[in-house]
Amino acid sequence: MTENHTDPKSQPLSRRMFLKLTSGAVGVLTLAACAPSSPASAPTIAPAAPADAGAAATATPEPVVSREPGEIVISFNSLNIPEEPMALLSEAFQDTFPDLALVWELPNLATGDYPQWLGTQVAAGDIRPDVVSGNYLSNYTGYVNLDQYRKTINPFTNNPWDEDIQWDALRGNNIKGERIMVHMRSVHTYWFYNQEIFDEVSAVPPTTWDEFLNVNDLLQTAGHTPMSINYIWQAPQWLAEIYFDQYHVDWVETVRAQPGDWNFEPDKDGVFTFDRNDPFIHEKYTYNIQRFFQGIMDGNLRFDTAEVADLANNMAKMFPEYATEDFFVISDAYAPFLQKQTAIMSNGTWSIPTMINDMASISPERLEQLKIETDITPFAWSTFENPSMMTSLVQTSAKAVESAPGPYLSIINKNQDQVDNALAFVMFFSSAPGFGLWNEGLQAAKEFNPAGPLLVNNLQDPPEIQALWDKLQFTGNAETNYNGFWTSAGGGDFQTDLRNLFKNVLEETITPDQYATQLQTYITENLQGIVENSNISMDDIRNPAREPGA
Numbered sequence: 001m002t003e004n005h006t007d008p009k010s011q012p013l014s015r016r017m018f019l020k021l022t023s024g025a026v027g028v029l030t031l032a033a034c035a036p037s038s039p040a041s042a043p044t045i046a047p048a049a050p051a052d053a054g055a056a057a058t059a060t061p062e063p064v065v066s067r068e069p070g071e072i073v074i075s076f077n078s079l080n081i082p083e084e085p086m087a088l089l090s091e092a093f094q095d096t097f098p099d100l101a102l103v104w105e106l107p108n109l110a111t112g113d114y115p116q117w118l119g120t121q122v123a124a125g126d127i128r129p130d131v132v133s134g135n136y137l138s139n140y141t142g143y144v145n146l147d148q149y150r151k152t153i154n155p156f157t158n159n160p161w162d163e164d165i166q167w168d169a170l171r172g173n174n175i176k177g178e179r180i181m182v183h184m185r186s187v188h189t190y191w192f193y194n195q196e197i198f199d200e201v202s203a204v205p206p207t208t209w210d211e212f213l214n215v216n217d218l219l220q221t222a223g224h225t226p227m228s229i230n231y232i233w234q235a236p237q238w239l240a241e242i243y244f245d246q247y248h249v250d251w252v253e254t255v256r257a258q259p260g261d262w263n264f265e266p267d268k269d270g271v272f273t274f275d276r277n278d279p280f281i282h283e284k285y286t287y288n289i290q291r292f293f294q295g296i297m298d299g300n301l302r303f304d305t306a307e308v309a310d311l312a313n314n315m316a317k318m319f320p321e322y323a324t325e326d327f328f329v330i331s332d333a334y335a336p337f338l339q340k341q342t343a344i345m346s347n348g349t350w351s352i353p354t355m356i357n358d359m360a361s362i363s364p365e366r367l368e369q370l371k372i373e374t375d376i377t378p379f380a381w382s383t384f385e386n387p388s389m390m391t392s393l394v395q396t397s398a399k400a401v402e403s404a405p406g407p408y409l410s411i412i413n414k415n416q417d418q419v420d421n422a423l424a425f426v427m428f429f430s431s432a433p434g435f436g437l438w439n440e441g442l443q444a445a446k447e448f449n450p451a452g453p454l455l456v457n458n459l460q461d462p463p464e465i466q467a468l469w470d471k472l473q474f475t476g477n478a479e480t481n482y483n484g485f486w487t488s489a490g491g492g493d494f495q496t497d498l499r500n501l502f503k504n505v506l507e508e509t510i511t512p513d514q515y516a517t518q519l520q521t522y523i524t525e526n527l528q529g530i531v532e533n534s535n536i537s538m539d540d541i542r543n544p545a546r547e548p549g550a
Helices: 017-024 084-096 114-123 195-200 208-223 234-255 288-296 306-317 334-338 351-360 364-370 415-427 432-444 463-470 493-507 513-534 538-542
Strands: 071-073 101-102 188-192 225-228 343-348 381-384
Touching: 071 415, 084 101, 084 415, 084 432, 101 415, 188 195, 188 306, 195 415, 208 306, 208 343, 225 306, 225 334, 234 306, 234 343, 234 493, 288 513, 306 493, 334 343, 334 351, 351 364, 351 463, 415 432, 432 463, 493 513, 513 538
Parallel strands: 071 101, 225 343
Antiparallel strands: 188 343, 188 381
């Protein structure tokens, strides 16, 4: 994800359910965190792992916001945001900065359409938006590096900004390690399952991949379609990242910054110790993309290996055999699960409130939204973590995708006055005074649907919602750095080609060994284009001491 979840299938908490959950706690109500009104999909370009860039914080301690009349144009990606939260933020912001108007120009686009829209905006000679969702177009080089402002005093709290939000838990770094985006919650992906169907076939939640295969075989033998999962951002992105990490966590030793590299951080990288069993290892070193590409170019990091073939073989045992018949084209894994058409679905924390609400009551309008023609019969459900592959070639246990839901806030780097103006808004939105109002507005519009645990400090969710988050088992984030490269290679036509190649091995038109060989050939033959698509040069990757583009 990470990423704005814009599929219109998600169910916001109803006013009745919200009041039930909060038990009338108005003080908590106004400070409860929000999520996008419809979290169901994942970003086109996943946010990178967080980098500790405290040394980069060189901006002035306090933002100098222009007192000249002006406006801040806000165009982050969210679908069908109601007027209420925008009105509350505008009014409160202008109490502090009366000469600055917030202009809400949200493009209201689906996830797949926003990157093209944003690309058109930043290609213009005079860029109009000030605040956008830069993680959808992370190759653009004109965003403000927000790490430079982490110690800036937030005029709405009088705290350094990084005391208002859990800074080091944020995703959203570009390939140069610059933090181009902030977000206000975290999410965790895992599997939902129908407890009643599991009981019927005497199945228990699996903890290993072989157990997972056995559970699916039990379900299929009993006449159930085992799982709903898509081939867009779930199987070829989430699972690809999680399980590549199991086989290749030792690549960390090749891709991490070394002394003399332009982004080496002595306080972090100088004390790093490789521990393959540390679930949070990817947050403890600085990734140097030049060393990654250098490793591929020199042949030290390869894909024509027994590990890649073994990984592909395990995935081909599961997919598409135990998925829905429309596995390669389905986008919504939720509706089949809700209708008991599948016993398991791939999903994340954002669907917990949605499931609670849909199990409690579902209206004709909601059924129409989900494109479901019959009523829903409630059932008992629960979740299990990603089962680990356990062959002799794996190096570590399975992690998850622990990424970011929207809204995503990035600042276009214009003149300093306008950057300062936009910065004041982003600090407001990403701290308790602004984010609390945003949630209050979503409540009033009956669009409150928290996607995962809060990263904003001094806010609390309603007790019953918080209790759900407290049950979460954070297992480490696999959606980071190099783990998704083998099925995406940076996106565009490269991603299309690699997803088609992966589809071939899943459909058994090629063997796992042939797949590994063809994957290596493709990466080798297209490496220069892939590198250039990442906005760095072949000269850059030969010299990791030099900052890309310098």
